[in-house]
Amino acid sequence: MTGTRYWLPTQSAPATSSASAPSSGAFDVEAVRRDFPQLHREVNGHPLIWLDNGATTFKPRQVTEAVGEHYARDASNVHRGAHTLAKQATQVYEEGREEAAKLLGTRDTGEVVFVRGTTEAVNLVAQSWGRANLGVGDEILVSAAEHHSNLVPWQLIAKERRARVVPIPLLPDGQLDQDAYRDLLNNKTKLVALTHASNVLGTVPPVAQMTALAHRWGARVLVDGAQAVSHFPVDVTELDADFYAFSGHKVFAPTGIGVLFGKREILEAMPPWQGGGNMIDSVSFEKTSYAPLPHRLEAGTGHIAGVAGLRAALRYLGTLNRKTATEYEEQLTAYATSALSTVPGLRLLGTAPGKIGVLTFLLADAEPTHLAGLLDQQGIAVRAGHHCAQPALAAYGVTSAVRASLAMYNTVEDVDTLVAALHEAVDA
Incomplete structure (x- = not known):
């Protein structure tokens, strides 16, 4: 620039x-x-x-042009077709995944799952990982600074699995109380849900340090990065986050498209949340086998134009x-x-x-x-x-x-x- x-x-x-x-x-x-x-x-x-950028960011002309070009010239489904337009659309789609991986600091595009936004990403983890790993008396620590999207899904799965949601309190200036957090961690803690930047207080918690503490107790950490990715560079490897989620429309991309990052070994152990096309390898009435990551967690037709816009937005940020x-x-x-x-x-x-x-x-x-x-x-x-x-x-x-x-x-x-x-x- x-x-x-x-x-x-x-x-x-x-x-x-x-x-x-x-x-x-x-x-x-x-x-x-x-x-x-x-x-x-x-x-x-x-x-x-x-x-009102905390609600949604405006889109640069490069993004609106990319979305318009998809619908005007290149509209096709992805992954399934052998014809030229399908190949072109698939290339754009997977390049969007590559850009998201680059933004988050992972080289493994299999760790990048497309979702509708941060809300769907958290629900995916809660319903898939949570249902498979939470049990009676287990605890989910959720900071008091969270957006409802990183609280309500944990309440839903906790009620189903008879687990508990435990709040991490705030200090008067909006920081998370780190002393209280250390005291709350215990051998019942299975997951910690943290914002990377609060949408109402602006607080940026020490996520890397909090993640390291959670890992000492064997807990997983999910980070809501919806408000973070447009404001400062993010590196999930440095954070050591198990899951990281963001929404495209908070980072100059279209609505209806978002990203869930998950460590490969964790995603591979998670059962599919939704079933349908794209996420399967083979199907019969006797048995269904699933596609490799990330497609096994992406049932149905994705928001292809949204990914085209996301690709353009992240490339724009790269300039x-x-x-x-x-x-x-x-x-x-x-x-x-x-x-x-x-x-x-x-x-x-x-x-x-x-x-x-x-x-x-x-x-x-x-x-x-x-x-x-x-x-x-x-x-x-x-x-x-x-x-x-x-x-x-x-x-x-x-x-x-x-x-x-x-x-x-x-x-x-x-x-x-x-x-x-x-x-x-x-x-x-």
């Missing part, structure tokens, strides 16, 4: 902010923004400011310097945190060091949904509600909050517009 270098300017901060801008930087945010058409529209007569992109987001997050602190009556939830650009807050007596509506009238898109993380909010004594979530294409000007609108809301 080439173009003018971008520095966060000190003069963009609100007059009452104590934010200090970085002295230098090399991430070309304006070049990136040119690749995202949706950033250049108006909403309610104002330029759109998209601060960027992830180190400078991450540094830029970290700087922008620090700037936004300081700028928000100038708003009278604003309470930020989650202040853990090293957090991603998730800024969840309450403003004086303003009802979150009403406040989000006021911001929308100025073209500022934020999220309001429980963010599918009710236990995390409950730890702060609230049931609803406003969330502004940043991505690599957001700017200081986006933050300043949000902060100015919040000042107006206070003064109104």
